[in-house]
Every structure is written in structure tokens, then in C-alpha cells.
Amino acid sequence: MEYLEFELPIKELEEQLQKCQLIGEESEVDVTETCKQIEKKLDEAKKDIYKNLTAWQRVQLSRHPNRPYTLDYIKAICGDTFLELHGDRNVKDDKAMVGGLGKIGDQSFMFIGQQKGYNTKTRQYRNFGMANPEGYRKALRLMKSAEKFGVPVVTLIDTPGAYPGLEAEERGQGEAIARNILEMTRLKVPIICVVIGEGASGGALGIGVGDKILMLENTWYSVISPENCSSILWRSWEFKEQAAEALKLTAKDGKRLKVIDEIIKEPLGGAHKDREATFVAVSNAIVKSYDQFKNLSPKELVKQRMEKYSQMGVYKD
Amino acid sequence: MSNMAWFKRKDKGIQTPTEAKKDTPKGLWYKSPTGKVVDTEELEKNFYVSPEDGYHVRIGSKEYFEILFDDNKFKELDAKLESKDPLKFTDNKKYTDRLKAAKEKTKLKDAVRTAVGKSKGKDLVVACMDFSFIGGSMGSVVGEKIARAADYALKKKIPFMIISKSGGARMMEAALSLMQLAKTSAKLAQLADAKIPYISLCTDPTTGGTTASFAMLGDINISEPGALIGFAGPRVVRDTTGKELPEGFQTAEFLQEHGFLDFISHRKHLKDKINLYIDLITNQPLRA
Numbered sequence: 001m002e003y004l005e006f007e008l009p010i011k012e013l014e015e016q017l018q019k020c021q022l023i024g025e026e027s028e029v030d031v032t033e034t035c036k037q038i039e040k041k042l043d044e045a046k047k048d049i050y051k052n053l054t055a056w057q058r059v060q061l062s063r064h065p066n067r068p069y070t071l072d073y074i075k076a077i078c079g080d081t082f083l084e085l086h087g088d089r090n091v092k093d094d095k096a097m098v099g100g101l102g103k104i105g106d107q108s109f110m111f112i113g114q115q116k117g118y119n120t121k122t123r124q125y126r127n128f129g130m131a132n133p134e135g136y137r138k139a140l141r142l143m144k145s146a147e148k149f150g151v152p153v154v155t156l157i158d159t160p161g162a163y164p165g166l167e168a169e170e171r172g173q174g175e176a177i178a179r180n181i182l183e184m185t186r187l188k189v190p191i192i193c194v195v196i197g198e199g200a201s202g203g204a205l206g207i208g209v210g211d212k213i214l215m216l217e218n219t220w221y222s223v224i225s226p227e228n229c230s231s232i233l234w235r236s237w238e239f240k241e242q243a244a245e246a247l248k249l250t251a252k253d254g255k256r257l258k259v260i261d262e263i264i265k266e267p268l269g270g271a272h273k274d275r276e277a278t279f280v281a282v283s284n285a286i287v288k289s290y291d292q293f294k295n296l297s298p299k300e301l302v303k304q305r306m307e308k309y310s311q312m313g314v315y316k317d
Numbered sequence: 318m319s320n321m322a323w324f325k326r327k328d329k330g331i332q333t334p335t336e337a338k339k340d341t342p343k344g345l346w347y348k349s350p351t352g353k354v355v356d357t358e359e360l361e362k363n364f365y366v367s368p369e370d371g372y373h374v375r376i377g378s379k380e381y382f383e384i385l386f387d388d389n390k391f392k393e394l395d396a397k398l399e400s401k402d403p404l405k406f407t408d409n410k411k412y413t414d415r416l417k418a419a420k421e422k423t424k425l426k427d428a429v430r431t432a433v434g435k436s437k438g439k440d441l442v443v444a445c446m447d448f449s450f451i452g453g454s455m456g457s458v459v460g461e462k463i464a465r466a467a468d469y470a471l472k473k474k475i476p477f478m479i480i481s482k483s484g485g486a487r488m489m490e491a492a493l494s495l496m497q498l499a500k501t502s503a504k505l506a507q508l509a510d511a512k513i514p515y516i517s518l519c520t521d522p523t524t525g526g527t528t529a530s531f532a533m534l535g536d537i538n539i540s541e542p543g544a545l546i547g548f549a550g551p552r553v554v555r556d557t558t559g560k561e562l563p564e565g566f567q568t569a570e571f572l573q574e575h576g577f578l579d580f581i582s583h584r585k586h587l588k589d590k591i592n593l594y595i596d597l598i599t600n601q602p603l604r605a
Contacts, residue, residue, distance in 0.1 A: 081593075081597070081603060083580075083590070083593055083594055083597055084580065085537060085579040085580065086573055086576070086578065086579050086580060087573065087575075087576035087577055087578060087579060088576040089533075089538075089576055089577060090576055091575060091576055092574065092575055092576045093573055093574055093575070093576050101594070101597035101598060102597070103597065103603065106602060107600065108596075108597045108598070108600040134576060138576070145536060145598075148509070148512055148536075149512060149514070149536075149598045149599065149600075150512075150600070151597075151598065151600060
């Protein structure tokens, strides 16, 4: 397991505990009491650190290398029922955007999400979770197919942004995202969006318009990453912590600003500390959200969604 | 005599005798393109896939029906439809003679067979092309049989599948062949409006008119490993552009990479995978 900088006190205590247990196993010394004390300290340290996370620390957790990614969720939630579907029917199968059909219980869902890699090779293969226009068009194709057959859509959002490449511009990155946003506002099946990691700007919103927007506790969602915001507004990369605070990009902030609907709690220390528990929490949240919308007529559903997005923003009249 | 004369074709037209153009191997042994030799009985048991190198041997409607329909039970639709020769077409052979020869050789009436039957316990309508019949070319009969099969699926609300295996439109019916692209596509539009799932399986080879119509119009387009899929054939592309073609050009894998196939399935998983898709997209319980 990898530790982030602010987790180092926890790492130290965990190492102490291991040493202590080892001494107990290898010698006659009774270490029960000492171990207990360290465990207690460890518990306190964890609570102390994880209950008071700063915005920047949550950003770091959202990018933790051990954090589960889209396909981890889908495969855990759907098991053998998942059937991955490929391609935008146009130029490419974008590996940074994945999708396919799967079941939760008796209900079919169309899953769509950005996919990151877990080592150097797969990170490159997945383009670091940064989709090209064909990724967004693949997502739209799958959504339209789901709509045709009345299958609800679940999107899992985890991207540092849409890919800012030369060819991406040539093929219309902006148009692709815009088209998705428009079509998602009027898609005739329920859409449930879950931010599972990074929710960076248009790249996230390109699969992020829906009836219910959920955010895992240690994720972020905003118009720009703290680093880029720092470089633009402070003219230096050094102010990312301040930028993270200022952007109000955490799940709690999102809920307060009514940009999102609900927060899914993570295990103490983050989604990666207990992946199974995280998968169950996300699966339950999807089912609960779907139950809320499944009996609405397509017309009513779209009307509600349109109204929801009409309410976005804060202003003085 | 110039050196170029060595490359000149002495005999005009296609000289390969029909017996040499077989799809399914006859005899005791089959040799795959990579040189692996397989016992034909073993090949049959392995879904006509060479076990050592995974080579998917070209098969026809008989074999696909056997693979897809439970206990090989099915009802063939419009089995009697036959081609006419509306243009009195002749190349180095009369079209009518060509048809006659193809029928004798293949024991088929034309290049597609359509059928309805149970696949994993539920009804499925399948139109499967036969490459052995004039290169799986699409003329009026192919178009009409596919349209009627789609109508059957539409009327009975049964998922529809086309297995393409074709060199393209049938030249001997000229513009009438071309119009089969529009005719079949129109029928698929009706199927789409009725929200009946349509699966397109592109097998080796799927080229020309089929690619420019029903083969690329599936709710899912799928294929088999290594299948050739393209609009213009590789030789035409090379000759026209004067460029060397990239490795794997127009293979199923190439097509998937370029966004046109939902997935590629080994033939032994075909029945499971298409039925899994049907259950998922129609929100039905999954069949075991």
C-alpha cells in the first residue's frame, strides 16, 4: 500500500505495530499490552487525520494509485453479466472511455466511464483517463442504444480532463462534449452519474449530466484542476492547496452548492482501504437512485431533469 | 518478348474450377493457413476452428445454424426463392448457367438462407449467407429473403441476426443488386423503430455492398478473429492508392480498433454471447 505525505504518521504507527507483533511471535515477551496501546494510538491518528481532510488532501486521495477505477467497479458490481461494447462507429475505439451492459440484480444497466491504468503501460494505453472526441462519441452511441431499448444509464466519472491534443481538436473535442451534454439532458431513460475519482471540467460533464449525481466522499469535481487553476490565477504551480480550497471542489461543497445530489461515504482512509465495501456502497447507491426514477414516464423524467439544470447557478435578480 | 510478358495473364477471366473454391474442408485432414494440420472430425467438434492456431475456417449456413439453434432444430423461411436473370447477363458464362452450376455444386438455392428457431430456449431469426454460392453475392433473392426474414422478426417480435459472408453485390443483377442495399436497410430501419434487437455478425469475408448496408447497421456489430471486413477489397485499395497496406488492414481486429465492432468472439462463445447481449438489452433474466 502506498502512503500519501499526510498519512505518514499512520504509516509509522502501522510499522511499529507490526514490529511489536513480530517480537511477540518470535520471543517469550508478552507484548499484548504494548500492541493494544499502539493500536489505540493508530485508531486515534487515523480518525484525527481522515476526519479533518483538507480539500487538497481529498484531491490527493481521489488520485491515489491504489484507488479502484471504472472497470473495477463494473466488474465487482456486475460480475459475469458484464458485456463490454466497443467503438464509436466512426474512427476509433477510445481506450480511455469504456462501456457496456451489465446487471445489478434483475435490472440491466448501460455502464459508461473513463478508465485509468494501474501501471505505466496501462496508463499510456488508457491515455491517463483522458478521452478523445471518439471516446465521448462512443459514450453517446451507447447511451442512445440504451435509450432505444429503455435501459437506464450509469456513468462513472474519473478523469483529469478531456484530452487536450492536436488531433482531438481536429476531430472536434468541443463539439463531442457539447453534443453529449445536450443529448444527456433529454435522454429518455434514467441517468445516474457517480464521480468515483477526478471530475475535471468538461471532460467530466461530457458524461456527467443526469437525474442523480453522486460523489464518493474523497473525490473532486470542478471546472479546473487545482494545479491548473493555481498556474493560471496565481501564475505559479505552488498554490495548488489554496486553489483547491478556493475552488470548493469537494463532495461536501458540491452538495452545498447543489451541483450534486448525494455523497457516498467511503471507508476510513479512502475507497482503496476497503474496496469491497466501496463497491457495495456504490452498487447500493445506484439501485437506490434508480428506484427513485424507474416509475417516471420518459416525459416526466426529462421534464424533471430539465428543471433541475434550469436551477443551476447563483445570482442576484 | 519483353520481361513484362511473363506477368501477363494468358487466359482471361477466373479459371479456378468450382471444386477448388470450397468453403468447408472435405476429406480427412484440414490444413490451416499457418500450416497446422487438423483432423476434420476434430475440426467439426471445435466449431470449425483449428485448435492449435485458432484459425476460423470459413463455414456456411448449415454449420452456423447447427452452432446457433438448439439441437440443430429450425424452420427455414422462404427456402424456395430463386434468382431470375432479368438483365440476360453474360460474361464469359451466362448468368443462368452460372446459377445452375452454383446450385448443383452447393445444393443451395442462392447465397443466403433464413431460418427461425430456438437459441438457448428463445426464438431467434437468423439470415446466414453462403460464400460458396457465387461468392456470397447479393442479388434480388438475397435482398428479398433478408427483407422477409426481417419482416418475420418484426411481426413476431423476435430478435434478428444476419451473418454476413459476402464478396458484395452481385454484378450479374447490376443496379437491381445495388438497390438491395437500400431495400435491406429500409427493413432494418423498421426493425429499429420497433425496437427489436438486430445483431450483425461479420464473418470472413464481409466486403462491398454488405458492408455498405446491413453488416454495419447492427445494434451491435460483431465478428470472428481474423475475419476480413472492408468496403473496397485490399487489392483494390492497394492498386488505387499505390500504397502498401498496413499490417492487419481490414481484419476484424483492425475494425474494432477503428471503432466499428462491439466485440470479436471466438466461434465457440458465439451462441452464449449473442444471447447474453439479447437478455441484457431487453432487460430479461440471463439464460444459463
